[in-house]
Amino acid sequence: MRAEHEPQTDGRVRDGVVSCAWRTSTVGHADAPVTLVALRVRNDATVAQRVRIRNRLDGPLASPRRRGVREPGWTERGFAGDVAAEATLALGYACITASESRPPVSLAALGPADAFDDERATPASVVRTLGDSRPPAAVSDASGAATDSTDSTALAESRIAAETVVKPRETADDSAGLPVTPSGSLPPPVGAWLNGLEARLDAAERLDGASVAAATATLSVHDGIDGLAATLDSDAAALRAIAARVEELRSRVEATDPPLDALRRLA
């Protein structure tokens, strides 16, 4: 027997062939209560039924979410969906309010499920089902360990994406636009170019002793045998040219000694 002052915390509502057993529990502090509502919706009919459940508690409804998007069928007012023939569907939600001593939901049986034409996939449902495609926050780590690609070309390309943080430019001459970087690290465009080159080198190294299948896979991404050979030749020439220029500039940087003290005094 329940004492008079204790609120009712479970019960059942019915509409035709469909019934819903409910149970509530209250969590949180007295000044910030949350009511958890557990439902078991039973369909006694021999065909699937479309049901609608509306929240009757006086507070905002927090429905289950996946990747930030409400689970299918849920809205801010409740749930609509199908219960299979002679089966039970378990649902639950939270409501930011204290529990009340009456059924937290209203139930409506809307008829056989196949009479309802559901909408096309929405962007929200696509995001929910297919999974987050955004680059992980940690991918800018130079080791690339956080990326989950199994293809090392794609891995190198995502390292390029991670290190390329330049604004888009229409002109190819960006000598004036290279950002100043903290000492010891490579400017992003340079790092990106070197990563691309390294990816091609990885591919060429993979061809050494690879199986036919692996070699074909590698070559298809790199424009075939002649494509890869040509690119490697031009990579070698570019590296030689860059090495020469870098050595020249390095000697000049280390030899440069502008009269900074005098200039500061004049400024």
Added chain:
Amino acid sequence: MILAVTGGKGGVGKSTVAYTLGAALSAVVVDADLGMADLPTGPGPDLHDVLAGRAAPLEAVRGGGPVALLPCGRSLAGARAADLTVLSEAVRAVEAEFGRVVVDCPAGLRADAGVPLAVADACVIVAAPQAFALADALRTRELARELDAGLVAVALNRIVDEAPVAAVSRALGAPAVSIPADPRVGATVETGQPVTRTDPEGAAAVAFSGLAERVRACEKQ
């Protein structure tokens, strides 16, 4: 009409096909490869800005070149901040204004590949002619089917010798179109010049025109 150009695998030439097909169809090409954009861009708002709520979709469309383009940003931060659920309405807004949109989709089968397929009326799958590449094309075909994007044709790219057109067509349930290997096609994204404009009688341009004709035929239905 919204056409998605997709292809499960990276490196098959999807962006080049999207750009050239966009030229042949006089469509606006949207670079929806949020994490690895490669269609030409320049200063001004781009798709990262649109998907972060910083710009309206029409503000990001660039005319003036051979192909009208809604380019994407290049930064990692931009890719992370992009709200994919906004992409559908953005693409629809461009379609409402310009009539035809070609969406260059990212590789893979995750949400960034799925949302363009969900909003598209139809799609073209770009595939390499090698047997191992067809597994990816098949998976992409399944995703397109789930998301109600009818497959217009499979574009078999960079064809040198005979392409397995009949086998691909049977496997994927749609006509397969061979696009011959041509260095000018490969350079399209760099030069910004579609081969349909620079050499309209050449074999590659003829293949693209044929593909465009198939897309236009689907529009009328």
